[in-house]
Structures are given as structure tokens and as C-alpha cells.
Amino acid sequence: MATLRSKSDQEIRELLDEYEIKHGPIVDTTRPLYEKxxxxxxxxxxxxxxxxxxxxxxxxxxxxxxxxxxxxxxxSEVPSGDGKPYMRSRPEYSERDFVDxxxxxRSRPEYSxxxQYVDEPHVYNTPSYSSYSKPMPVVKAGxxxxxxxxxxxxxKLVPLWIQLLVFLIVAGFLYFIFxxxxxVESNPFNRIQ
Amino acid sequence: MSTTSQxxxxxxxxxxxxxxxxxxxxIGEVLGNxxxxxxxxxxxxxxxxxxxxxxxxxxxxxxxxxxxGANTRNATSCSQCLREWCxxxx
Numbered sequence: 001m002a003t004l005r006s007k008s009d010q011e012i013r014e015l016l017d018e019y020e021i022k023h024g025p026i027v028d029t030t031r032p033l034y035e036k037x038x039x040x041x042x043x044x045x046x047x048x049x050x051x052x053x054x055x056x057x058x059x060x061x062x063x064x065x066x067x068x069x070x071x072x073x074x075x076s077e078v079p080s081g082d083g084k085p086y087m088r089s090r091p092e093y094s095e096r097d098f099v100d101x102x103x104x105x106r107s108r109p110e111y112s113x114x115x116q117y118v119d120e121p122h123v124y125n126t127p128s129y130s131s132y133s134k135p136m137p138v139v140k141a142g143x144x145x146x147x148x149x150x151x152x153x154x155x156k157l158v159p160l161w162i163q164l165l166v167f168l169i170v171a172g173f174l175y176f177i178f179x180x181x182x183x184v185e186s187n188p189f190n191r192i193q
Numbered sequence: 194m195s196t197t198s199q200x201x202x203x204x205x206x207x208x209x210x211x212x213x214x215x216x217x218x219x220i221g222e223v224l225g226n227x228x229x230x231x232x233x234x235x236x237x238x239x240x241x242x243x244x245x246x247x248x249x250x251x252x253x254x255x256x257x258x259x260x261x262g263a264n265t266r267n268a269t270s271c272s273q274c275l276r277e278w279c280x281x282x283x
């Protein structure tokens with residue numbers, strides 16, 4: 001992208017039309033304004049097209065998208081044996097990294113088993129998939145997309161670092177509570193005897 | 194009409210002639226000086242800029258904020274002032 005300054009008036013005019021920005025004649029006094037608007041439009045455009053291009057690039061990690069879709073109902077396996085799903089989460093989690101070839105065949109079972117413990121190890125998943133910059137689970141290779149967005153945090157949205165900070169504070173707080181729960185793994189029904 | 198200031202009503206009520214830029218609604222001394230520094234020393238010059246921007250209120254507001262450091266309220270007020278003036282006299 002050549003600097004806007006060096007473009008001729010005609011080119012600026014064409015760019016403005018391309019981005020459908022209403023404009024008048026390009027004159028000394030109006031040019032800086034239009035350059036600014038073009039810059040904003042380009043930055044916004046770049047941000048919008050980036051995630052979709054990553055879609056095809058990071059196919060293998062499609063697995064992990066299903067894992068993190070946090071709209072899975074929390075009701076699933078909570079009452080029965082909190083211990084087991086929790087223990088399993090560790091090996092399952094590392095297992096995930098190997099899954100290269102058998103993606104599609106495994107995706108089904110993985111998804112259903114993923115449901116069981118999505119609610120607990122929130123603390124595991126979320127740090128690596130800090131998809132908080134985009135509202136919906138557009139997690140495709142969350143790491144890479146987020147990195148790019150950090151470099152071009154737009155002026156209009158809440159700055160990314162603030163979001164990350166808030167997220168870390170909340171996560172830390174929850175973790176702290178979690179740690180203090182004591183013997184979460186053991187059967188909570190013990191006392192009633 | 195009750196939401197507009199006296200300054201606004203004074204301006205849109207008659208041809209602007211050679212009125213200074215501070216006669217515009219929303220433009221006080223500070224903003225007026227900034228504009229004059231840029232060469233916009235009369236109201237009609239600012240009108241000229243407004244017309245160049247095709248009388249687009251949003252564009253003009255943005256331009257005014259960038260050029261003079263006006264806040265949104267003042268810029269919008271000026272924009273509206275010019276628009277009404279144009280409606281009557283242009």
C-alpha cells in the first residue's frame with residue numbers, strides 16, 4: 001500500500017469511490033480529510049478480510065474450534081463424577097495436538113467428549129484461545145489472528161490490551177476462587193452421610 | 194427553534210456578508226483563532242469549505258474537528274448553522 005500522500009488527486013478520488021465514501025473535489029483544504037478517511041477505511045477493510053483468509057490456512061486446527069464453542073450446555077456432566085472428567089482433561093488436552101490426519105473422523109467423538117469438561121477447565125482453554133478481541137467464536141487459529149489484531153487495534157473499539165487485562169483479572173480471580181474451593185475432585189456428597 | 198442559540202438565530206437570519214468566523218454558531222474565540230491561523234478568517238471562507246464538502250454535515254463536522262480541534266458539540270452546531278443558512282440563502 002503506497003502512501004496516500006504520494007497519490008495523485010485522481011487516484012484519491014478513485015479510492016474514495018471504491019470505498020463508497022461521499023466526497024467533493026480534492027483541494028488543498030479537503031485532501032487531508034479524505035486521506036484520513038481512506039486510511040480508516042483501509043484499516044477497517046484489512047481487519048475484516050483477515051480472519052476469513054486464515055480460515056483455509058489453518059485447517060488442522062479446526063478441531064479446536066469445536067472444543068472451545070462455549071455454548072455447550074453446562075448441564076452435561078456436572079452432577080456425576082466431577083473427578084473423572086477433570087482428570088481426563090489433561091491427557092485429552094495434550095492429545096489434541098497430535099490429531100492431524102484423523103480430524104474428521106475424530107471430530108464427532110471429540111466434540112461430545114469435549115462437552116463434558118468444557119465448563120471446568122475454562123482456565124485451560126481460554127488463555128490459549130484469547131478470542132476476546134472478536135465477540136463470537138471465530139477462533140480459527142486463535143493465536144495468530146489475535147496477534148495480528150494486536151498490531152492494528154482500531155481506534156473505534158475498546159483497545160485490545162484493556163480487554164486482555166480485564167480478562168486476565170477475571171480469570172485470575174476465578175482461578176483464585178477455584179483454588180480455594182478445596183477438594184473439588186472429591187465427591188461433594190460425602191458429608192451428607 | 195428553541196434548541197438553537199441566539200448566535201445561531203442571528204447568523205441564519207440574514208446574509209453573512211463579511212462577518213468574522215466567530216459569528217458562526219459553535220465557534221468561539223479559541224476556535225476562531227485556530228481557524229484564522231489556517232486561513233479561514235471570515236465566515237464565508239468556512240462556508241466555502243462547507244460547500245466544497247458538498248454540504249455534507251458529517252464530513253464538515255469531521256473536518257472542523259480535525260482543523261480546529263473543536264469538540265463534537267461545537268462542530269455539529271456550526272454545521273447545522275451553515276446548513277440552515279444555505280437553506281435560506283444559497
